[in-house]
Amino acid sequence: MENKSFPYSELVMEHFSNPRNMGEIENASAVGNAGNPNCGDLMRLYLKIEDGIIIDAKFKTFGCGAAIASSSMLTEMLKGKRLEDALKISNQAVADALGGLPPVKIHCSVMAEEALKAAMEDYEKRKNS
């Protein structure tokens, strides 16, 4: 795995092997989907939000190693964050936190960012309804 020809960082492999916060949240405050199974990936992000703070984040993902690792890392970054700070998390921040992703896998971190945005939209919608 330390081989230079191997596409993933050790951290990516670690998150892929032992994904953090995997699962669903019952009575989640917000749920966001991103990706398309026809294109080989789908991420579902669950958030529990109280007083403007994300107190829990979980995910389920169908996808490659980078997709699962990006999902896992995103949930780690979200937990305990204020909503306005969470919104600032970019795909690049997720990729950087993982020690980088191969160029062909950048779209996996984009999926994580999109799932976050979708969850935030869902939260706004729920709040206003």
Place this chain on the structure above:
Amino acid sequence: MATESTTMRNIYLDHNATTPVHPEVLEAMLPYFSRKFGNASSMHSSGREAKAALEDARAGCARILGCRDSEIVFTSGGTESDNYAVKGAAFANRNRGKHVITSPIEHHAVSVSCEFLEKEGFGVTYLPVDSQGIVDPDQLRKSLRPDTTLVTIMHANNETGVIQDVKELVRIAHEAGALFHTDAVQTTGKIAYSISELGCDLLSISAHKLYGPKGVGLLFIKSGTKIQAWNQGGGHERGRRAGTENVAGIAGLTRALEIAARDMAKETAKLNSLTTRFYERLRECVPDIHINGSLEKRVPNTLNISFKGVEGEAMILSLDMKGISVSSGSACTSGTTQASHVLIAMGLPGELAHGSVRFSFGRSNSEEDIDYVVDIVAQEVQRLRNISPLYTKSGN
């Protein structure tokens, strides 16, 4: 390969990608690296020694494949053979017509060569395949035109192992006056066939898929076939493929073909038994799996399986961490995120096509390996399905 390491078992199940060089093949090659190093084009004794080895090898290959010595051109492998056959035949016959027929499941060496022909003003028709991965001979009959000069359809597919009825397809192409090329890289050494029986005009072989070395292969060119040389230079291979012959590699290829022919019955029986055991045990242990391609018309070592709700690369990584080597899609395209073009052409939904894993067994695999792999696959599929939002247990 079933070699026991101190930390982890290593089981190689990717024999359609490449195979280890057989010890007898290595032995056949060794003299030609340093002791008998001559250039087969040289006049002197050292050159004549190399030339004799080269021609012995050619005769050996011809005998096993069922063709004449003069019909064999040694190349650098399957990709070169495919490029030469497709471009060489299309260009040599372009005054007669500029239409080529192929299938959507070809190896990239053929499909990208066909795309090149399209850019050069040729017309290319892609015949459909059915859900089993098979080309319908009637579709070929309907697509042949007076200006069709070449039909190129593979013998067996690298991803699914599904075998085409090449003999019938050749007959139809010949009725319409078209040449027929088949990429036999995945059948050679795995099933018994004779070129004269198949009747094709051009046939590609690669050594490293049948326990020979990498970097060597051959193209069979039926006597009288109009084809333009693609590698130009000296007059090697009777002016058909320039470049100093890779005598060691060619000796290895020949030995590999001889061993494959010698052991064919035994190996086929073993591989059939291993793949059947694997498939049956897997079906018992893992729900919601889908076999891609015909189970009947298939080389004996290959199984392509989709696991519902699980993505292919994730499976490959998971199995790799447990010491099991398999692949997804075609090894050449694993750097892209496209689903397998072969499975999509067979009509598989994108989600399943993205979730396919190819298990290709070989000489080194044992029944014990199979049982171990089934256990690990079951465990990893369950792990990834737990992570997947697309999988809900059927039943309980």
